[in-house]
Amino acid sequence: MCRTASALLTKCAIQKLSAKEGNKRERRRLKKIFKELSSRCALLDPGIDRDGFLRFTELPGLLGEQLFSALDRNGDGRIDIKEFLRGMLTLYKGTIESKAELLFKIFDFSKNGEITSEGILFIISYLPTTCSKCQKKLVVHWNLKEKIKELFDGKEFIQLEEFKELILTHSEIGELVLQCISNALPIIVDECLLPNRLVCESHLEITEGMLGFKGRTYYFQLKNQSLYYSTLKEDISNPTGIILIKDLFVEENGPLGFVLRNSKFRYEISTFSLEQRDEWIQTIKQANCFKNFYDDYEILDQIGKGAHGDVRLALSKHNGKIFAVKIISKAPLDDLAETRLRREIGILKLCKHEGLLELKDIYETADMLYIVTDYISGGTLFNWMKKRNFRIEENAAKQIIKEIASALQYLHSHGIIHRDIKLENVLVQRAPNGGGGIRVKIIDFGLSCMLGPGQNSIESVGTLKYASPEVLSTIPYRHSPDAWSLGVTAFILLAGKMPFYGKSDQEIASRIINKDIEMIGEHWEGISSEAKDIIRSLLDKNPKGRMTIEDLLKSDWLEEGEIDISKDVAELSWEII
Template identity: 55%
Template sequence: MCRSSLSSFKMRTKLKPSFPEGSKTERRKLKRIFKELSKRCSLSDDGINRDQFLKFTDLSGLLGEQLFNSLDEDEDGKLDVKEFLNGLILLYKGTFEEISEILFKIFDFSKSSHISSNDILFILSYLPKFCPKCKKRLVVAWDFKEKIQELFEDREYIHLEEFKESIEIKNEIGELIFQCIFNSLPVVIDECFLQKKLICENLENFTEGKLIYNSRDYYFLLKNKSLYFAPSKDKLVNNPVGVIYVNDLFVEGSEGNRFILKNSKFEYTFEAENLEQKEKWIGAIKSETGFKEFYIDYETTETIGKGAYGEVKLGTNKHTGNTVAVKIISKEPLDARSETRLRREINILKIIKHESILRLESVYETANELFIVTDYISGGSLFTWLKDREFSIAEIIARKIIKDLANALLFLHTNGIIHRDLKLENILIETDKNGVVKPILIDFGLSCMLAPHQCSQESVGTLKYAAPEVLSRIPYRESVDLWGLGVISYILLIGRMPFYGKNDQDIATRILKKPIDLEGENFRHISQGAKEIIKGLLTRRPANRMSLNALLEHEWVLQEDEGRTDKITAD
């Protein structure tokens, strides 16, 4: 990890209050960056939305979300120019008092003016594993829980003033979090405040020269994933007239000596002095942004699936020979909500690793397309797999699938991730060399990340699997996934949907009111333990619904299947 005096609380105690000043030069540079990022957001008013901020800062998970929330003072879901400038000035130049308040806001998920030890532990679980700047692994020599316990001193909650007193002396947690934040902020921001230190990741990789831009001659300098420009070279260092952040843009050649920097919403056109200079700039920008060409690393063959915004193809990794699935998505038809869900799914897949959750291999991107490369699961969806067996499988197989899914959900919930769209189509079936089946959970486009005490009221998911609290718009957390698992368990064990009707209103009414009856001739083949699982998961009151821990400790789930491997195979 990079080390910086900026994260030192001891240094911060010596500073005088900076808010809301900052030098004119710093504010001028920050305004240029704000203007550049705001242009990407397509908002009715100037501002930087959450997605653009997270992309710009390279902070994944709840740490990035909470940093954004701490800067968004009016809570309107975007940073205006004042919030952006003042927030960054406080981060870089704020006193101990000022940065302690930012840190407290990051921990205060519920905005209740007090925080718990679980709030801090949750943020620590989302710290980046590697430093984006030096690429070194995050190594912490102390135990998170021990340091949190020292900070709280047996208190259940602490308020801001108590937090300030404790964090000034026991500062390891605070300094670690701020170090991760500064390591994730782009170097172009560092340069606004630390110009005298000549901030640059690689001094040998400067590319400079003249280009025509907006019908005028400018002198350009490419460094720190940004293009700085000015009318002359001597003005470029101290007084550039503009900066273009290139890290999330894509470069391609155009006619003559021209080349284009673009994304799916807008583009910049430049003209070099000659073809040699044009190719030099294109190569330099690709190198600076770390651009990867998908078809150099992979080849694709047949289409194995289609969706609203693209298709899924069978592919091969040219370096390993492994078969993969490639979701190719066209950006052009994506609206803001769809793109947000897509980015959220990618971010979640990047941070979760579990044997029953689809593994993300890599992501490639161009101005117009996204390539999401995952493991290829040959068994198809659980719906197709059950349909091929006329929705009739042995209870021992159903138990294996339910247990594996419960373990996957427990892993997700422990990390604050709620799937919110559990259904047969979002589960793939993998069969090992012995024929033993294993479910693989996919599609996190409707998922959300919730910290302790946070709830959601979004009405998302698929109606036939929707929990009563979703239909009633009651605040919910993990309970909606437990209900979804209950619906899937019912189908696995009984062979049909528990709730159906002539139309959506009829289905919703049955979900809210129809009792779960598992008695009678049609249910004789189901064991008492399996019935208890179904009833427990399909309990309408979320507070009374069976938990994942209770499910995994239930005697029906814990039954030993030794010597019966042949009976939990696919056929």
């Protein structure tokens, strides 16, 4: 064999060995990441549960739910070590074919081995337009809906093999989804997920040095939101352990130390000087994009009280505007309450509509959560109606119903079911420049859920007097409970009383399921027949026959043009919540 050929073979052997060693290091690192995530989940056996996975990744919309289901291959509600390794290695090092299989599972909402164009568009519609790590633009320059429609070529659905062929020739369909997932997970390798596409590298300087931990001295290295530690500096590529700081908060712990913690976990680390402590604290805060609420706002009067905290006015120190802030102590929250709170925050982040309360900012410490929103001065619709003895003109009721319906249509188009529409969960305010009298804002998404194409829910949640028959009977549903609750709300606005009542919860539930509504008596005098027909249609006990929100907005009753009710409310004062 010639010397050149021998050298070439030696080089190839070295490259293969190097790649093999690299894969071993990545697997070891992934195992340590799994151990870290698993330790934060309250499971008897090692594993990552759904809530822990969603809390850590914070993926938008239903992407987190679908990714969890795709990784949980045996469907037992947790990701074990084998499932975690297989999923992460597919994401970071897999072939395009294996990535296509993972994407297919993410897009397959019905879990029947078929995906629709609606399912693909549903996931992609929530994706960010820039990489959160390197700020690189993720926007594609083609009409997504038209592209997907063209690729499906009139087919209602496609199966896995067809999807693989589609991804091989049109990788842009999946690359945004994979990049979004990559940005939400710990850095394993600084490589892109599809060849020559959207390369994302860290632009945050690495901070490193010797620190004390668990009674020993380790070499620590902070990169992005992962804190690696090993006995020796040269071993940091194969660390002893990894602390994921994404959902942890850093605080001083004496003059020579700091603590990383949240409401459930705590890591104490010691330093060798005050300067070193302050440097590490500042760097970790930067890595976690930490913001101090009190640097930006001044707390003013209390304007409300919720189940988990107070609502107060907050004065912006930057522009002098008044906002509302919900201040929540995390300590008393159980797992269910925290899950619902995180779900509400996720929905508020996604939704932008004039009929929904707008989220301005979120501040979080290990113990507290500050949710800053617009301040709506008119109070709840319930108090607004109470101040008027629950008697308003039909035109005023029509305006309110139309605005609530418009907001619900927006939510439903994004797969969000509110599930607790009631007078107490609607805020009112004067319309800008006096146009039309009032405007409304839907609030409180704690009981809301997100459903993808073909998905249903059977959860029995909400407020009993506004609950639909299918919710009380645990019959699978999608948007229909919101239409029913809006029907109850409309009934109250027009008649000034509840459509279903009773001496006990059992009696109320029985009336909702079995008793027809009555629209007789002085409350209904002067109410148009069109309005009564709308109420009957919204309160149809059969969800399949019930009027939808879309049909309501197209109804003649609401399609009479802009409704000016300023004369109905101009002389009435407004209260602060």
